[in-house]
Every structure is written in structure tokens, then in C-alpha cells.
Amino acid sequence: MNKLALPIAIIALVASVGSFFFLQSSSDLVYVDVNKLLEGYKRTTIVKAEFDEKAKTMKSNVDSLVANWQDELKAYEKERSAMSKKELELKQELLTNKQQQINNYQQAVQKQLVEEDKKITQTVINDINDFVKEYGKKNGYKVIFGATGNGTIMYGEASSDLTEQVLEELNAEFEGK
Numbered sequence: 001m002n003k004l005a006l007p008i009a010i011i012a013l014v015a016s017v018g019s020f021f022f023l024q025s026s027s028d029l030v031y032v033d034v035n036k037l038l039e040g041y042k043r044t045t046i047v048k049a050e051f052d053e054k055a056k057t058m059k060s061n062v063d064s065l066v067a068n069w070q071d072e073l074k075a076y077e078k079e080r081s082a083m084s085k086k087e088l089e090l091k092q093e094l095l096t097n098k099q100q101q102i103n104n105y106q107q108a109v110q111k112q113l114v115e116e117d118k119k120i121t122q123t124v125i126n127d128i129n130d131f132v133k134e135y136g137k138k139n140g141y142k143v144i145f146g147a148t149g150n151g152t153i154m155y156g157e158a159s160s161d162l163t164e165q166v167l168e169e170l171n172a173e174f175e176g177k
Helices: 002-028 034-040 042-082 085-139 163-176
Strands: 029-033 143-147
Touching: 029 034, 029 163, 034 042, 034 085, 034 163, 042 085, 042 163, 085 143, 085 163
Parallel strands: 029 143
Antiparallel strands: none
């Protein structure tokens, strides 16, 4: 009986230690779906709405300039038969310069909008990253992976997905500010 008890005890000890490390490490490996956090974060919606309003205003200004230029072009086409050669050249040059200025302004507006979109997106991402870092520390996680849908995490058990818990606390913190 003693000969059988020792191997069984060793097997039980190895199994318990192995299961301890297996269970311990699996609970430390968790992830969040970054896309869901971005979409569900209330600050994202607010910032996006503010950006869309600003973009709409800037595009409206460009449209107004284009409409004004088109009106001047139509007026020129109506009056050009009564103009001298010098007046025609001057008006054509003026219209061409104005069109170039509008094109330059339109490109500047588009560039500014792209830069602002990147800036606000990065600000929101930084907020989420800072929050997840603190969340991980507070809840004792060694690693929290970020799944983006680009193959960084191909599979994760649903029990390892912290997205909803993190999103709830992230929005609660944002609303509390």
C-alpha cells in the first residue's frame, strides 16, 4: 500500500501544481476588442459629432466660394461681348486667379480636416489606453491584449474578453468628469 501511495501523491501534487499554473495564467491572459471600445466609448461619439459639425461648416465655406466664383463666371460670359480685348484678358486673369485661390483653400481645408481627425482620434485612443492600463493594474491583470480585427488576436475565449466591463467603466469615468 505504501508503494502505491507515494506515486499517487506525487501525481496528485504535479496535477494540482500544473492546474494551478494553468488556471492562474489563463486568467491573466485577457483581451479587449479595441474597435468595440472606440465605437462604444461615449467620448468618441461626442468628439466625432463636434468634428463633423466643424467639417460641415468648413465645407460650406468652400461651397460658398465656389458658387460665388461660378456666378462671376456666368456674368463674365454674358458681358464679354461688350468688353474690350484688354478688359477680357484682365477679367479672365482675375477669374483664373480666383479659381486657383479657391482650389488652394479647398486643399488646405481638406488637409486641416485630415489632421484634426487624426488628432482627435489619437486623443480618444490615448484616453482608452490610459484607462485600460489603470484597469489592468486595479484588477491585477499582467497583460491585457488589444484585438483589432487585423489578426493580432485570432481567437480568445469569451471568458477572457473584458471589452464590455472595460467599456462600462470607461463610460462611467467619462460621464463622471
